Amino acid sequence: MSRFGRIFKSQAPLPLLGEPMKVIVDTHENINGTLVLPLWQDSKSMVSGSESGVHRSLKNQIEIILEDGDFKAKAGTAMTLAGTEGGKALLIGLGKQDDASLQSMRESGAKVTASLKKIHGKTVTVKFHGMESEHMGAFVEGMILRDYSYDHYKSKDDEDDSDDVEITAHVTCEDSKTEDLQKSAELSSAVATGVYLARDLGNAPPNDLYPMAFAEQAIAFGAEHDNVDVKVINYDEARSLGMGGLVGVGMGSYRKPCMVIFEINGDKPGPSPCIVGKGITFDTGGISIKPSPSMDEMKYDMHGSATTFGVMKALVASGHEDRVIGVTCMAENMPSSNAQRPGDVITTYSGKTVEVLNTDAEGRLVLSDGLWYTGTHLNPSYIIDLATLTGAVVVALGHEASGLWSNDGELLNNIKEAGEHCGEIAWPMPLFKAFEKEMTDSKIADVRNLGAGRWGGSNTAAAFLKQFIPNMADSDEQIPWAHLDIAGTAWGAKSNKLVKNGATGIHVRTLHHLITGQ
Ligand code: BES
Numbered sequence: 102m103s104r105f106g107r108i109f110k111s112q113a114p115l116p117l118l119g120e121p122m123k124v125i126v127d128t129h130e131n132i133n134g135t136l137v138l139p140l141w142q143d144s145k146s147m148v149s150g151s152e153s154g155v156h157r158s159l160k161n162q163i164e165i166i167l168e169d170g171d172f173k174a175k176a177g178t179a180m181t182l183a184g185t186e187g188g189k190a191l192l193i194g195l196g197k198q199d200d201a202s203l204q205s206m207r208e209s210g211a212k213v214t215a216s217l218k219k220i221h222g223k224t225v226t227v228k229f230h231g232m233e234s235e236h237m238g239a240f241v242e243g244m245i246l247r248d249y250s251y252d253h254y255k256s257k258d259d260e261d262d263s264d265d266v267e268i269t270a271h272v273t274c275e276d277s278k279t280e281d282l283q284k285s286a287e288l289s290s291a292v293a294t295g296v297y298l299a300r301d302l303g304n305a306p307p308n309d310l311y312p313m314a315f316a317e318q319a320i321a322f323g324a325e326h327d328n329v330d331v332k333v334i335n336y337d338e339a340r341s342l343g344m345g346g347l348v349g350v351g352m353g354s355y356r357k358p359c360m361v362i363f364e365i366n367g368d369k370p371g372p373s374p375c376i377v378g379k380g381i382t383f384d385t386g387g388i389s390i391k392p393s394p395s396m397d398e399m400k401y402d403m404h405g406s407a408t409t410f411g412v413m414k415a416l417v418a419s420g421h422e423d424r425v426i427g428v429t430c431m432a433e434n435m436p437s438s439n440a441q442r443p444g445d446v447i448t449t450y451s452g453k454t455v456e457v458l459n460t461d462a463e464g465r466l467v468l469s470d471g472l473w474y475t476g477t478h479l480n481p482s483y484i485i486d487l488a489t490l491t492g493a494v495v496v497a498l499g500h501e502a503s504g505l506w507s508n509d510g511e512l513l514n515n516i517k518e519a520g521e522h523c524g525e526i527a528w529p530m531p532l533f534k535a536f537e538k539e540m541t542d543s544k545i546a547d548v549r550n551l552g553a554g555r556w557g558g559s560n561t562a563a564a565f566l567k568q569f570i571p572n573m574a575d576s577d578e579q580i581p582w583a584h585l586d587i588a589g590t591a592w593g594a595k596s597n598k599l600v601k602n603g604a605t606g607i608h609v610r611t612l613h614h615l616i617t618g619q
């Protein structure tokens with residue numbers, strides 16, 4: 102073993118796997134901890150049925166505040182109250198009932214958690230009244246999602262770190278709706294385990310989360326569940342299989358690349374959804390090195406793989422019974438004497454050759470092998486890849502939406518709708534023939550990894566990926582495929598109210614909803 106090998110082996114296991122907030126649907130009237138009252142805008146008095154069990158002085162205070170209009174219950178607002186006889190209350194504005202959406206409810210729920218952390222609250226009782234089941238479900242989902250914080254690397258005795266508090270939430274509503282609420286709380290908790298995992302993986306520092314460390318997490322996940330199979334194609338195997346894209350990107354790093362294949366419910370035959378992730382555990386740009394400012398953010402360049410793993414976890418947690426595949430293309434993009442160079446021509450797993458004109462356009466290279474492998478070996482009904490692929494998509498869409506490209510109108514619409522439902526917007530972008538032409542006019546190889554100019558950079562990247570989608574069996578039509586460029590949504594989206602900071606876990610919920618309909 103090399104001396105570097107020993108250093109890596111002696112590292113502690115990756116600190117991962119924070120548990121989502123515990124939610125208990127109560128049918129009794131008791132109030133535990135802080136009372137949370139979600140209120141519609143313009144509601145003049147305390148909602149009937151919500152006051153039982155509330156301390157008298159607190160109840161009076163709430164009534165006066167609402168009567169006087171001191172709290173207007175606008176969306177995104179909150180007010181904390183403390184009664185003289187004890188007890189605290191948190192009024193949460195839901196906005197106007199007519200404007201309510203699932204996303205506005207999630208954001209109101211998230212506001213509860215954010216406010217609670219400020220007052221170091223550990224236990225809450227949310228008293229819903231006069232709300233549709235779907236809206237209550239979304240509110241609870243928002244509470245759970247906003248509870249996440251990544252503090253595994255902080256010393257635990259940091260008293261000021263209010264985020265460290267574990268919250269237990271009791272929720273109550275009208276008797277007729279408790280069963281619905283129970284079901285949606287259970288589903289949200291299950292899916293949130295996948296979102297949390299994706300965020301944990303995204304936030305993990307790149308010295309600890311390198312390609313084989315990701316693979317080890319995946320293997321451990323497979324060992325925990327009878328219906329999950331995990332296979333790793335390691336560096337040597339990737340080389341002998343001819344995965345020139347994955348190998349070319351990863352060979353400059355001591356931490357060698359790998360491909361991880363997840364199979365859920367592999368005993369169920371037939372074509373199945375396949376999710377493919379870009380997993381660059383750190384993207385320096387390679388020899389085409391990036392500038393230093395904000396380079397640390399390139400630890401998030403594996404978020405496509407983080408989401409893929411997160412979707413697998415969410416599906417298992419929610420009890421999904423059909424076959425689903427995940428493929429993650431893991432590499433670290435480093436400059437070194439063994440790194441690939443601009444000008445190199447590589448042969449990808451598909452047999453197509455690629456002229457590497459810029460080593461920083463590496464995501465498309467690892468994906469070229471992942472997509473071809475998926476299309477030819479894993480019996481997909483459709484393929485969806487996720488990648489923090491281009492800065493250009495952030496120029497186009499900011500942090501508000503992921504870019505969405507597809508060779509199949511129905512798949513595109515289904516993903517768009519699933520994204521809307523989950524408040525994770527995926528915005529349609531074009532796959533014009535001209536972009537494909539631009540990427541296939543290399544002087545020396547079949548495909549080039551860089552557009553002719555910088556315009557439409559996210560579209561040319563998508564057009565590159567399309568070259569690596571095989572046709573369906575006995576057909577001259579490609580397998581249905583969609584590409585999500587998540588460079589603007591995987592982290593740093595200030596408008597995302599469902600996460601405090603860092604990795605967002607974007608599209609775990611979208612894809613869980615798309616695949617399960619739940
Ligand atoms: N990982 C980056 C894309 C990226 C940049 C994501 C900024 C999030 C924020 C990707 O590998 C990359 O470097 N792409 C280049 C492509 C270019 C060289 C054609 C880019 O976007 O500049």
Ligand code: ZN
Pocket residue numbers: 384386460461462463464
């Ligand atoms: Zn890059």
Ligand code: ZN
Pocket residue numbers: 381384402461463464489490
């Ligand atoms: Zn990258």
